[in-house]
Amino acid sequence: MIALSTVSYIKSVSPAALEQQIGEVAYERSARYRKIATAAYYFMFLNYVVYYFYPLSTPLPDFFPWQYWITVVIATAIFIPSIYLMYIGARDAGEETLTPRKEHTLYGGIYETIRHPQALGEVWLGLVIALYLNSPLLAVLSFIFFPTFYYFCIVEERDLVIRYGQDYIHYRERTGMFFPKREKDKDK
Numbered sequence: 001m002i003a004l005s006t007v008s009y010i011k012s013v014s015p016a017a018l019e020q021q022i023g024e025v026a027y028e029r030s031a032r033y034r035k036i037a038t039a040a041y042y043f044m045f046l047n048y049v050v051y052y053f054y055p056l057s058t059p060l061p062d063f064f065p066w067q068y069w070i071t072v073v074i075a076t077a078i079f080i081p082s083i084y085l086m087y088i089g090a091r092d093a094g095e096e097t098l099t100p101r102k103e104h105t106l107y108g109g110i111y112e113t114i115r116h117p118q119a120l121g122e123v124w125l126g127l128v129i130a131l132y133l134n135s136p137l138l139a140v141l142s143f144i145f146f147p148t149f150y151y152f153c154i155v156e157e158r159d160l161v162i163r164y165g166q167d168y169i170h171y172r173e174r175t176g177m178f179f180p181k182r183e184k185d186k187d188k
Helices: 002-012 015-022 025-053 068-097 117-122 125-132 136-142 145-164 166-174
Strands: none
Touching: 002 025, 002 145, 015 025, 015 145, 025 125, 025 136, 068 117, 068 125, 117 145, 125 136, 125 145, 145 166
């Protein structure tokens, strides 16, 4: 599932590059890749639940060594801002969240401050689910999402440069990838 999700997502965020090879049908194909990637990504989390009921024998403890309510508080403290970022990012990106369109322009809203709010929110979901399931092994495994999502963002930005050209390069210079740029950083 990880491989299917990763390959499909990379293809889904590269419609402009794909268009150079196969024409305008690339955007429709990218939308299909995005749906496949999303389904595979969320299917991986079903595997987390299956693991909870059928754990593997590992050197890690079966549960975190503190009381479960502490884990729930930590998970919720991560989940709330994550889901908020995902919501705001999806709202401001509009249909482009799942369906890339050639005629779509650069986004406004939160995208005026950071370039990848949805990725910044979504990257934490694996860890949040692992924490709610009280599983140290799943929590450790969830950290694979961090370099993966970073790579997704790099690939997407390469395609956005093809798609929007100099406008995107200027946008990238004035906004932070995951966190807002400080004023002095914008001048560089």
